[in-house]
Amino acid sequence: xxxxxxxxxxxxxxxxxxxxxxxxxxxxxxxxxxxxxxxxxxxxxxxxxxxxxxxxxxxxxxxxxxxxxxxxxxxxxxxxxxxxxxxxxxxxxxxxxxxxxxxxxxxxxxxxxxxxxxxxxxxxxxxxxxxxxxxxxxxxxxxxxxxxxxxxxxxxxxxxxxxxxxxxxxxxxxxxxxxxxxxxxxxxxxxxxxxxxxxxxxxxxxxxxxxxxxxxxxxxxxxxxxxxxxxxxxxxxxxxxxxxxxxxxxxxxxxxxxxxxxxxxxxxxxxxxxxxxxxxxxxxxxxxxxxxxxxxxxxxxxxxxxxxxxxxxxxxxxxxxxxxxxxxxxxxxxxxxxxxxxxxxxxxxxxxxxxxxxxxxxxxxxxxxxxxxxxxxxxxxxxxxxxxxxxxxxxxxxxxxxxx
Numbered sequence: 021x022x023x024x025x026x027x028x029x030x031x032x033x034x035x036x037x038x039x040x041x042x043x044x045x046x047x048x049x050x051x052x053x054x055x056x057x058x059x060x061x062x063x064x065x066x067x068x069x070x071x072x073x074x075x076x077x078x079x080x081x082x083x084x085x086x087x088x089x090x091x092x093x094x095x096x097x098x099x100x101x102x103x104x105x106x107x108x109x110x111x112x113x114x115x116x117x118x119x120x121x122x123x124x125x126x127x128x129x130x131x132x133x134x135x136x137x138x139x140x141x142x143x144x145x146x147x148x149x150x151x152x153x154x155x156x157x158x159x160x161x162x163x164x165x166x167x168x169x170x171x172x173x174x175x176x177x178x179x180x181x182x183x184x185x186x187x188x189x190x191x192x193x194x195x196x197x198x199x200x201x202x203x204x205x206x207x208x209x210x211x212x213x214x215x216x217x218x219x220x221x222x223x224x225x226x227x228x229x230x231x232x233x234x235x236x237x238x239x240x241x242x243x244x245x246x247x248x249x250x251x252x253x254x255x256x257x258x259x260x261x262x263x264x265x266x267x268x269x270x271x272x273x274x275x276x277x278x279x280x281x282x283x284x285x286x287x288x289x290x291x292x293x294x295x296x297x298x299x300x301x302x303x304x305x306x307x308x309x310x311x312x313x314x315x316x317x318x319x320x321x322x323x324x325x326x327x328x329x330x331x332x333x334x335x336x337x338x339x340x341x342x343x344x345x346x347x348x349x350x351x352x353x354x355x356x357x358x359x360x361x362x363x364x365x366x367x368x369x370x371x372x373x374x375x376x377x378x379x380x381x382x383x384x385x386x387x388x389x390x391x392x393x394x395x396x397x398x399x400x401x402x403x404x405x406x407x408x409x410x411x412x413x414x415x416x417x418x419x420x421x422x423x424x
Contacts, residue, residue, distance in 0.1 A: 029081040031278040035289030036087035044158035047220035049291035049305045050088040064314035066104040069288045073108045080112040082275035091121040095129040102137035116274045124161035126169040131176035143182040149203040153189045170207050182211040187245040188237040197245045205256050210271035214249050215264045263342050282336045298327045330406050341398050346385020367404040
């Protein structure tokens, strides 16, 4: 369907900060729309976009517009924003353009606008097909919104779509999780992203957890959910290609593969973070300050740093180990100059003996049991690669230490 993503591929991430309401688990920068005039942000967004695209020293291959919820925009403003994006990248060979959507915000008019402006892929935040679980996550949509949204986008001509689901929700059972998976598969998505619920600092759910008004999911149950998901989706023809992601052949998310392979990506919008070769940057996390900075200075970058080779190696390890196929040791050495198997020999032996990884001269990958303990595996390797910072590396959601 789409051409392959290479080490030289460049992604473009766009962040839209508005949503209808803040979900209880979300720690991304977003603010409720509440009838705000979006015109000043759209104007600043367009200026930022033109500048950032002009800075790119390589062709843009993929676009991912997330947030927030871009589809909170009324279809007229959505067309304005997408027109700016299309004009900015008209000379680039974009092969995948994904937009995030809440199922309740998709209608026929918006779907037509998406198709008219070359959006090729939709990512729908379904999260669950059970109302009590959606309520626990503080989602606004209802289960029936999901199949209706898919009917609408398919009728408009978008056949490449992802469904997001969350497991480990308070009150969720293994049976209810399996039912959500089955109902999602019945909708024939080319791609599914299945995440374990995390309690991030400052979120509503984390506050409730600390107050004792909700309880975290039992670790053994969470492990059972992870493996039930893996086994069921693979039996339905989906490839488990990244810790939380499954795709039918030819439908991996190309934009996310750029992240997981430590590629370069440009970034536009409030709080958007980018990385171009060795330079990492992040925009200011405030809508009004973003607008002011763009209009007064031509950019809204609040943080910028040059990544050291050690940081590059640690991030390369962390991201590439997320891929189920594992880490290509030759590519890692080419990228960082480090022979990982030699530099982390003791950790490799220890993790291999524990049955968590498999390693040969070409590749290092996690076993089925290792996938349950991916953060532990990555930290063990990282701490041996660079002891001062390895153990504090901010890696993935913890998985319970249990037998599979």
